[in-house]
Amino acid sequence: MKTVISTSQGIRIGTADEPTPAPGEALVAVRAFSVNRGELALLRSRTSNWRPGQDVAGVVLEAAADGSGPAPGTRVTALVEEAGWAERVAVPTDRLAELPERVGTEQGAALPLAGLTALRSLRLGGNLLGRRVLITGASGGVGRFQVELAAAAGALVTAAASRGQGLRALGAQDVVPDPEAATGLFDLVVESVGGTSLASALRRTAPGATIVLLGTSSGEKTPIDVYDFIGHEGARIVSYLSYAHPRPPADDLRTLTEMVAADRLHPMLGLVEDWTKLNDALAALRGRRIDGKAVLTL
Ligand SMILES: NC(=O)c1ccc[n+]([C@@H]2O[C@H](COP(=O)([O-])OP(=O)(O)OC[C@H]3O[C@@H](n4cnc5c(N)ncnc54)[C@H](OP(=O)(O)O)[C@@H]3O)[C@@H](O)[C@H]2O)c1
Known part of the structure; x- marks a missing residue:
């Protein structure tokens, strides 16, 4: 499958083996992903064929083998640790939430890290x-x-x-x-x-x-x-450091998706482009030219 790869020459779309989901993971076909400012630094420091990507939205291809999480065909948004900027990704079911019908896939891709960070930092x-x-x-x-x-x-x-x-x-x-x-x-x-x-x-x-x-x-x-x-x-x-939050993302991610569906939260998509334009999107983010979120589609 195709995937974004970070190398010492920069980032490119290359190939990787298909993911093999663990029992508690769903296989998701990624339709859109978003980029976060923190990833700009990670891309600079992790250059030995690292596979980036935390915020994804797409469709469940295979449900988790342990019976947790949504059925195949369900649209979801998810926060993964890495390797999300790819055609397919294995997602632990406690890190994803179903997308309500009213919430677009691009909107869903904008939510995970930024939305969770906003919600959880304010709660402090x-x-x-x-x-x-x-x-x-x-x-x-x-x-x-x-x-x-x-x-x-x-x-x-x-x-x-x-x-x-x-x-x-x-x-x-x-x-x-x-x-x-x-x-x-x-x-x-x-x-x-x-x-x-x-x-x-x-x-x-x-x-x-x-x-x-x-x-x-x-x-x-x-x-x-x-x-x-x-x-x-x-x-x-x-x-506030998101990786140290004591609870998995799923419940708060669901809160965010439901607020979007209820017209109470409005992800601002400052840029939506095909993922082949990822380098341009990263440059725009670096240059402070994006209002809200940059979303790439597959
Ligand atoms: N601790 C965590 O777990 C966690 C999680 C997510 C994000 N973060 C951090 O939170 C920050 C915001 O993340 P984000 O993804 O929302 O980034 P972002 O979309 O790029 O937003 C950053 C905002 O900061 C403002 N800014 C002011 N001075 C800046 C400067 N010198 N360089 C760049 N931006 C500047 C910019 O607004 P104006 O240009 O309008 O002034 C920009 O809109 C980042 O530092 C990120 O690393 C932390």
């Missing part, structure tokens, strides 16, 4: 009803989902992004170019840019607030010390 802030939430990197894949989910949870959302189009429509009350421009203090900050963005965000936290650190899109380090917490006493920094 507790009950968001009436809380002031600052979201950085808000125009990106994770950020757009965070804005809409936080607003749905009753938060008063300030979105920080240099490309802020459409964020008010997702529920942001205020859109600022960076956290420095935000007004007031926040009960929750979800921070994915790092460097000056994180340093500014820290100055916007209310005493006792939570700052969830989930990314460093800028690649910048942030020197901070205890005196940065004067005026923000008791604020706590919590890390």
Whole structure:
């Protein structure tokens, strides 16, 4: 079968053996996949015929042999560890969710890592009803989902992004170019840019607030010390790393698909192209030219 392969010469579509599913895995024919910023770094570092790809959507070809998961013919979305950018992939059934009829396959492919990260990072802030939430990197894949989910949870959302189009429509009350421009203090900050963005965000936290650190899109380090917490006493920094989440993706993935089906969550597909255009899509993501998610179709 055809698959994306990462080599020292870059990425290309090559061939690999068909997957052999374990008893708890379904065989899925991939129809679409999406790319995540974290994968840009992985592609640079894993170049010895590595097979990338975490977010996939497609159709179950063979149900899991242990009887778990959906029947053949079911459309699904899934978060796999790797090797998802391929014609077929074996997926543990606790890492997939059925796609409701109203949810397109491309929309489904946009959901897994970004949607789960948004949902689970916001939960670290507790009950968001009436809380002031600052979201950085808000125009990106994770950020757009965070804005809409936080607003749905009753938060008063300030979105920080240099490309802020459409964020008010997702529920942001205020859109600022960076956290420095935000007004007031926040009960929750979800921070994915790092460097000056994180340093500014820290100055916007209310005493006792939570700052969830989930990314460093800028690649910048942030020197901070205890005196940065004067005026923000008791604020706590919590890390979010998706691979360490204690629960498998299936249940939260189902929540996300149902919200899309109910018109309560709207994946923004900033780019949809055939997977032969993957290199162009990766360049656009690297260059910050994608609003929301980049999806490749097979
Ligand atoms: N911890 C985890 O488990 C986890 C899971 C998923 C993602 N992440 C991380 O979360 C971050 C967001 O991921 P994503 O897939 O949503 O990425 P994305 O779609 O590329 O979004 C990143 C956003 O950050 C903003 N940004 C500001 N300064 C930037 C800079 N110097 N370089 C690049 N972007 C910059 C951009 O918005 P503007 O251009 O509008 O300012 C961009 O829309 C990444 O750092 C990623 O590694 C972490």
